[in-house]
Amino acid sequence: MIVSIMTPTPLFANDLADVVRIFWGNIECWVNEPGGSVTIVHTEKTEEGVRRCRMEMSGDFSAVRQESRAVSDDPLLEKRYHKRLIKQTLYGVMKQVTGRTPPWGSLTGIRPTRLLYEGMSRGLTLEEAVAETREAFDVREDKADLLREIVQVQQNMPVPDTREADLYVGIPFCVSRCAYCSFLSGEVGKGKQLPPYVEALEKEIAGTLTLMEEKGLRPRAFYMGGGTPTSLSAPMLERVLSAARPFIDRAREVTVEAGRPDTIDQDKLRVIRDHGATRISINPQTMHDETLVRIGRRHTAAQTEAAYALARQAGFTHINMDLIAGLPGENLDMFLQTLAWSRDLRPESLTVHTLSIKRSSLLHLWEAQLPDGHMVERMVDEGRREAARRGMRPYYLYRQKYMAGNLENVGYALPGHECLYNVDMMEEIAHVLAVGAGAISKRVDPAIGRIERAPNVSEIRNYLDRTEEMLARKQALWAQEWPGEPGAQRRE
Ligand code: SF4
Structure with a gap:
């Protein structure tokens, strides 16, 4: 199916296409090009300072909405409300056409908790902000409750100090590529790129720590992710973690993603533990070996069990587990089996992802084997009940495009085991200094909603050739004069 969207505001074309995809999945949308199998016609007019928007689909269905406020003089605010109006009008038509009410209503953003914080910053109570979000976006009650719970948990977590920063180290290598992968990760192959990569990381980390010192930034959370950091050998891990040691020793939290169970051994775990990791992640995704083969992960459930046992023996008291709902060939019973199996491994935190299918992914070819949205929704609900x-309590959430059933990814944790770094990333409330290919540094000032980024180049060869420039990008970002500092206002 192809949808033609005829609109006087092509600026918002992607947003309109996102609304269509809430209902019809990852279909093609043309903007101001007739000839699609379905045509949506958008018209609007402004009278006496009030904008009215109309959407019509193939002459049979239509919706009209108007602003509940006068058009604003503030261009940013005006753009936001204009976009919201046309998205919600189209959402109304799509609901009529399909007879469906999606769990997250017309919300297409990655961080729905933001809406609650935004409401609270305008003086609403949490309850009022939840009610406002539900009503404005047609969010279902259980999802609104989830947002409320998350914000309540986050409100009891340490708020970033104005002079704190996270350090992220990216290892963009994996032992094989998962079919659904959307990261820039490459396969380790013969491992030729690993030694120069480790050397480059050592330099970039050293320069970054100097920058932190010059700017008076204190360590908050350390996160080594990827990719699969344990694709590195134990001596290589030792070198990278040693380089970051001055940060790690003063950090509130230290996470190393072990990721693939088949990359874990005693030596690597010892190095990670001896360098102060307080949290590791070992991710089975599913307990079904046939699914693991199907999705290109070259490990088994038995290897996951062995990796958990090794990690416990090595003394790790916080292990996170990632699972995915909606994997190809899986049904509700299989997901329930995975949940029951994971219980015995006793992870202290659990992240339940919903499969997200990107256009470029191999998985695109396998759509026939994917469980339908309703089944995935039941899986996600079961994950929530099991947690x-x-x-465990939910403590962070994010949504992606093209997620099965238009659902969400949720991190759950036992009280006191919530990962600061995950919350910092999702809520964008702390600076992040990021090293490695594809890593993105962020300087933030939540008090005024300012976020600026310094991305590293993502291609590994390029990164090796331009490591000094990556450092210079961070230096330039922190050389800017900012009137404010990242503050504690978000969660007050
Ligand atoms: S382990 Fe993660 S980063 Fe590596 S291929 Fe799989 S999804 Fe991608």
Whole structure:
């Protein structure tokens, strides 16, 4: 199916296409090009300072909405409300056409908790902000409750100090590529790129720590992710973690993603533990070996069990587990089996992802094997119930495009095991100094909603040739004069 969207505001064309995809999945949308199998016609007019928007689909269905406020003089605010109006009008038509009410209503953004914080910054109570979000975006009650719970948990976590920063180290290598992968990760192959990569990281980390010192920034959370950091050998891990040691020793939290169970051994775990990691992540995704083969992960459930046992023996008291709902060939029973199996491994935190299918992914070819949206929704609900039974609370959430059932990814944790770095990333409330290919540094000032980024180049060869420039990009970002500092206002 191809949808033609005829609109006087092509600026918002992608947003309109996102609304269509809430209902019809990852279909093609043309903007101001007739000839699609379905045509949506958008018209609007402004009278006496009030904008009215109309959407019509193939002559049979239409919706009209108007602003509940006068057109604003503030161009940024005006753009935001204009976009919201046309998205919600189209959402109204799509609901009529399909007879469906999606769980997240017309919301297409990555960080829905933002809406609650934004409401609270205008003086609303949490309850009022939840009610406003529900009503404005047609968010279902259970999803609104989830947002409320998350914000309540976050409000009890340490708020970033104005002079704190996170350090992220990216290892963009994996032992094989998962079919659904959307990261820039490459396969380790013969491992020729690893030694120069480690050397480059050592230099970039050293320069970054100097920058932090010059700017008076204190360590907050350390996160080594990827990719799969344990694709590196134990001596290589030792070198990278040693380079970051001055940060790690003063950090509130230290996470190393072990990721693939088949990359973990005693030596690597010892190095990670001896360098102060307080949290590792070992991610089975599913307990079904046939699914693991199908999605290109070359490990088994038995290897996951062995990796958990090794990590416990090595003394790790916080292991996070990632699972995915909606994997090809899986049904609700299989997902329930995975949940029951994971119980015995006793992870202290659990992240339940919903499969997200990108256009470029191989998985695109496998659509026939994918569980339907309703089944995935039941899987996600079961994940939430299971986490609650284990005494875990949801503490961060994000959504992606093209997610099965238009759902969400949720991190759950036992009280006191919430990952600061995950919250910092999702809520964008702390500076992040990021090293490695494809890593993105962020300087933030939540008090005024300012976020600026310094991305590293993502291609590894390029990164090796231009490591000094990556450092210079961070230096330039922090050389800017900013009137404010990242503050504690978000969660007050
Ligand atoms: S482990 Fe993660 S980064 Fe590596 S290929 Fe799989 S999804 Fe991509």
